[in-house]
Amino acid sequence: MKLFKRRAKPNSVPDEVVNPGDDAERRDVTDPVGDDSTAPPAVESPRSPGMLQRLRVGLSRSRHQLSEGLATLVLGKKQLDPALLEALEEQLIMADLGLEATGRVLESLRQRLDRKDLATSETVMSALKATLTALLADREQPLALANHRPFVILVVGVNGAGKTTTIGKLAHRFKAQGHSVMLAAGDTFRAAAVEQLEAWGEANDVPVIAQHTGADSASVLYDALGAAKARGADVLIADTAGRLQNKAHLMDELTKVVRVMRKHDPGVPHETLLVLDAGTGQNAVSQAIEFDQAVGVTGIAVTKLDGTARGGVLFAIANRLTQPIRYVGVGEQPEDLREFSASDFVDALLEE
Ligand SMILES: Nc1nc2c(ncn2[C@@H]2O[C@H](COP(=O)(O)OP(=O)(O)OP(=O)(O)O)[C@@H](O)[C@H]2O)c(=O)[nH]1
Ligand SMILES: [Mg+2]
Numbered sequence: 648m649k650l651f652k653r654r655a656k657p658n659s660v661p662d663e664v665v666n667p668g669d670d671a672e673r674r675d676v677t678d679p680v681g682d683d684s685t686a687p688p689a690v691e692s693p694r695s696p697g698m699l700q701r702l703r704v705g706l707s708r709s710r711h712q713l714s715e716g717l718a719t720l721v722l723g724k725k726q727l728d729p730a731l732l733e734a735l736e737e738q739l740i741m742a743d744l745g746l747e748a749t750g751r752v753l754e755s756l757r758q759r760l761d762r763k764d765l766a767t768s769e770t771v772m773s774a775l776k777a778t779l780t781a782l783l784a785d786r787e788q789p790l791a792l793a794n795h796r797p798f799v800i801l802v803v804g805v806n807g808a809g810k811t812t813t814i815g816k817l818a819h820r821f822k823a824q825g826h827s828v829m830l831a832a833g834d835t836f837r838a839a840a841v842e843q844l845e846a847w848g849e850a851n852d853v854p855v856i857a858q859h860t861g862a863d864s865a866s867v868l869y870d871a872l873g874a875a876k877a878r879g880a881d882v883l884i885a886d887t888a889g890r891l892q893n894k895a896h897l898m899d900e901l902t903k904v905v906r907v908m909r910k911h912d913p914g915v916p917h918e919t920l921l922v923l924d925a926g927t928g929q930n931a932v933s934q935a936i937e938f939d940q941a942v943g944v945t946g947i948a949v950t951k952l953d954g955t956a957r958g959g960v961l962f963a964i965a966n967r968l969t970q971p972i973r974y975v976g977v978g979e980q981p982e983d984l985r986e987f988s989a990s991d992f993v994d995a996l997l998e999e
């Protein structure tokens with residue numbers, strides 16, 4: 648076992664860094680370290696103006712897509728006539744809410760506004776806001792690290808969804824909250840994967856447990872669990888290789904990873920976090936269904952909301968899935984991960 652140890656306390660595990668360093672496989676990864684890597688800023692309160700502003704900026708493309716179209720539609724409208732409903736439906740589908748969630752929104756909007764004359768376009772907008780918030784409200788359930796030490800988070804998802812970046816951001820967040828964190832490089836498939844995780848470990852002064860590329864992912868995570876227990880870490884976050892949800896053998900491999908980890912401790916992982924790229928649109932729902940069948944997803948992180956106009960996919964996810972949306976990613980910096988809040992999300996999506 649190799650331990651990538653960055654400014655960590657001495658321990659019994661050999662700390663030499665051995666990595667084949669296959670540059671051919673190295674992917675262009677934006678430097679996650681940032682300018683002020685030596686002293687990570689404290690995690691801001693989820694409702695602080697800075698965090699809300701970042702969410703707002705992150706969602707600007709989705710907001711342009713949805714909010715401005717809607718505002719034009721409802722402007723000066725005195726009633727919720729079929730033409731307006733149809734136009735609303737079109738806007739919501741274009742924002743990637745999906746047919747089902749769009750249907751639910753329109754139905755609930757009809758009920759809210761039934762038999763009421765619409766005094767102003769604001770009435771429609773505020774009813775829409777309430778409807779959208781209600782659709783997301785059940786999915787708001789922050790991850791609590793209570794009761795387990797180490798609290799083990801297994802991070803899964805398709806290729807390039809943002810797993811490793813989300814792990815780096817989580818390490819930053821938990822560290823700033825005062826937790827001791829360890830990372831496990833369960834993506835043994837790509838040579839650059841270990842280095843990428845190691846860079847995040849270094850930026851956050853967090854040890855990374857890794858083996859060579861091509862090693863058995865399950866055994867890396869098994870060993871990492873042992874190391875995290877031995878060191879008394881508060882949180883162990885395990886990376887895994889990206890895999891397409893329709894490749895049965897890769898999903899079986901993930902099931903095996905969990906099975907092997909459970910030989911160490913039947914209670915792990917305490918959280919199986921599925922990372923979904925918002926830009927994948929409705930496919931995110933089928934990813935969630937398949938990953939859930941393979942390993943039992945307990946929470947979702949939706950990434951890259953800053954790079955897409957498809958932020959509406961969160962409503963499709965909330966409509967089809969029962970798991971909480973734990974986090975949303977709105978950029979590549981360590982601070983660009985927010986705990987999910989339904990009302991903040993809808994506000995940021997619809998505000999002028
Ligand atoms: N703009 C933006 N980029 C992101 C976000 N999250 C991740 N990325 C970028 O998306 C790319 C892929 O992210 P990774 O974290 O490597 O994704 P992954 O799921 O680990 O990928 P594999 O390990 O190859 O399956 C990187 O360039 C990240 O910087 C986000 O919230 N916003
Ligand atoms: Mg990765």
